Amino acid sequence: MEDWLKAFASWDKENHEFIEELHEHQSILYDRLYPVYAVLESISKQSASGEIEVNDDIDKIISVGLEFLHDQVDTCKLYIDTKFKGDFHEFLTYDQIVNAMFFIDDLKYELTEKAIDFDRDSLEKFEDELEDLMNGKKPLSPDLNLYIDDKLSKVTDNQNVDLYGIVDIFTDIADTLGLDLYTEEEILIGRDI
Secondary structure (H helix, E strand, O other): OHHHHHHHHHHHHHHHHHHHHHHHOOOHHHHHHHHHHHHHHHHHHHHHOOOOOOOHHHHHHHHHHHHHHHHHHHHHHHHHHHOOOOOHHHHHHOHHHHHHHHHHHHHHHHHHHOOOOOOHHHHHHHHHHHHHHHHOOOOOOOOHHHHHHHHHHHHOOOOOOOOOOHHHHHHHHHHHOOOOOOOOOOOOOOOOO
């Protein structure tokens, strides 16, 4: 069980700077990765300090979370290297597209698991369309998120699909652990009265 914590420590050492870069640039991908990362980081620290004992549930959380982070971050880095020739900032221009593609993967998994009918061909064509936007370095519409939502609702024939993916699960775990994921720092402009 402790092997997963060692694996996370090793992964974190290799990828922490990348996660921080996403955060500093306010990338939507950071918002996707952060709940999983925060949970694993908290469990790792609590385990090291003896606050929690690693059991089967903790082991499962770490293994699933680490697999998720590994897959998502490696995919991002592959895009940076292959599609953007190492240009991190150009990659960030298309982070909405990458995030949408990750979401589509989540959606396909959930729809398949729940045996919900969906238009697989249309979804694959939409993925190709998103990929073409990124490959062609085409300008993105300010309404891109609305367009993506509209396309995805058509793929599921406007069925009410309740998606509860890994990010949602880890957000709940973070809440259970008492982690406040989204507290914003207050900024004081001028003098405090």
